[in-house]
Amino acid sequence: MRATRFAIPRHALLRTVPATHVTQSAVVSRRNCGLARSGASSSASLAAQQTSSLSLWNGSDEFTVLDDRKDAPPLPLPPVDRPVRVVIVRHGQSTWNAEGRIQGSTDLSVLTAKGVKQAEKTQDMLSAMRFAAVLHSPLARARQTAEVVLQAHQPGSACPAPAPAPTTLPSLREIDLYSFQGLLKHEGKALYGKQYGSWQKAPEAFEIDGHPPVRELWHRASLVWRQVLATAASLPATPAPSSPSAPSSCDPPTLLVVAHNAINQALVGTALGLPPSYFRRLPQNNAALSVLDLRPGDGGGAPEVALSCLNQSPDNPFKNPDKVVANVALLSPPPPGPGGERAVAALAETLSKIRISHVLATPCASPELIEGLLSRQAQAGPGSGPGPAGPAPDSTPVTWASASSLSGPSLSSADDSSLSETEAEAEPAPRSAAAGAEGAGGGLEPLAVAVDVGPTAGPTAAAQLWGAAVALAAEPDRRAGTPHGNILVVLDEAQHVGAIWAALGLGLGPDGPADPARARLVASAGGLSVVEFAADPRTAPAFVRCINNTAHLE
Secondary structure (H helix, E strand, O other): OOOOOOOOOHHHHHHOOOHHHHHHHHHHHHHHHHHHHHOOOOOHHHHHHHHHHHOOOOOOOOOHHHOOOOOOOOOOOOOOOOOEEEEEEEOOOEHHHHHOEOOOOOOOOOEOHHHHHHHHHHHHHHOOOOOOEEEEOOOHHHHHHHHHHHHHHOOOOOOOOOOOOOEEOHHHOOOOOHHHOOOEHHHHHHHHOHHHHHHHHOOOOOOEOOEOHHHHHHHHHHHHHHHHHHHHHOOOOOOOOOOOOOHHHHOOOEEEEEEOHHHHHHHHHHHHOOOHHHOOOOOOOOOOEEEEEEEOOHHHOOOEEEEEEEEEOOOOOOOOOOOOOEEEEEEOOOOOOHHHHHHHHHHHHHHOOOOEEEEEEOOOOOHHHHHHHOOOHHHOOOOOOOOOOOOOOOOOOEEEEEOHHHOOOOHHHOOOOOOEHHHHHHOOHHHHHHHOEEOOOOOEEOEEEEEEOOOOOOHHHHHHHHHHHHHHHHOOEOOOOEOOOEEEEEOOHHHHHHHHHHHOOOOOOOOOOOOOOOEEEOOOOOOEEEEEEOOOOOOOOOEEEEEEEOHHHO
16 A cells, blocks of 8 residues: 655745744845835946845855865766665755745755645655665755655555665755845846856856856766765675565665755766756756666776666656747657557657657657557647647658658758648658648648668667757747747667767767766666757757656556
8 A cells, every 4th residue: 555645734844944044035035025116227336236135145154164166077986886776856846946036055945835746746756666875955945855755665654665864965955056046037137147148058157256156066966976875885785685586685775865956967967977068958857856877887997877767757748838949759669568558648648748740750660659649639739849739630641761861951941831641742751751741620730750760770870860850840830830840759769869869969989978888878668758949959959858757657
């Protein structure tokens, strides 16, 4: 029987914050009201005075004594002597998240009722895991999230074993944003102008109060890894399995880490060998989880790292429809059988959150699978992602093409939206792929383009597929009347992984990660990855919203 959920009442959450914090927060709110009444001022001195009155930073705080704010490269991961699994969770929605206030490493916010419910979903996802150690940020919003998640791991619950007492790790606090902390986002933009723009557009180069927050964060994340892996090394040795029927006795120790968006991004980035320029390209949703598996490296060197999933959550993976102009969803087919049929139905429901303009299907995807995945497109409305859905197609025409023929300038010339379904199939494949097919309702319906990668395999095929997806996403979605579209790519696990590396601008050869032998991604049958663009996909960087999300398979 599943353990009873523990919901923290809002009044109880507020009592967990020290009275001094509540007072400071109230002062910030009153000062913000005063700023709103005073209106904008062109005086630099007045702006500086307002900034001083709003900011919570006075040159030092309780974390200054840690001396971990260094503009230095991240340290390498230390060796491990056995496999280790690390589950990284972001806190649920906080009061300052809901307000749109910049939190940084302040401790003035707590979980909202929505944040508690988000943490309960994470509790469900992790209820079957056995944790050997639990570490969390010193900030209340992370500590409260850990408490909710661990309610399923208490004595007497249905979990495999009770979780150990959590350990507070000060270096797991959120990014230090100094004078930005406590400001509403629009206040930061109004008061800091160009400097705030640098934080938004080039965060790795951004500096404030003499500090480079993102570069400091990347270095601090490497210190966190040393503490996390030292904790793993101190755990008792795992006993050998008593029999083949007892595999759980030899599972690698699993550590739960509960922290924040930015520090979690830095933990993933440093583990994969990615520099600070990848900040914001691996976002973390509230209460979502990422899993990293580490194994001993050759000769006792740095560990091999595998990212088994990124930003996994049962919630809608298509975020920020007001900011995202195009999505590329990468999907590896679910396994056959009844379980696979249920997975296809669940995936169709997930994909109904956006209107898909085109599909690229490799030989691993049958026409029946594509039809199943598109079966709920009639429900896709003007929610997340560009464009509402039109009527669902009665059937999905399939055209074969080569991956190389779907890239290049030929796509940009495919602008004839008046093709009938028969004419579309008769046209050359690249033209059909871009134009789509006209359904009975008069709107352009998704066209499944089965991409034959032929004998080519590995990174080359993945890069071609990714290039084809980007080219199609850049094309206008005429049915929705939007400048760009949403693309579904159905591909095998190896191509799935290669396409994600390509989305990040990294191949698996000379241009790949710093050490591709030690950094790898995992894609599973039925796994869904979502890549989003905030501007023209041909020129804008890709943001990876999730990797190998299998929450819909649970």
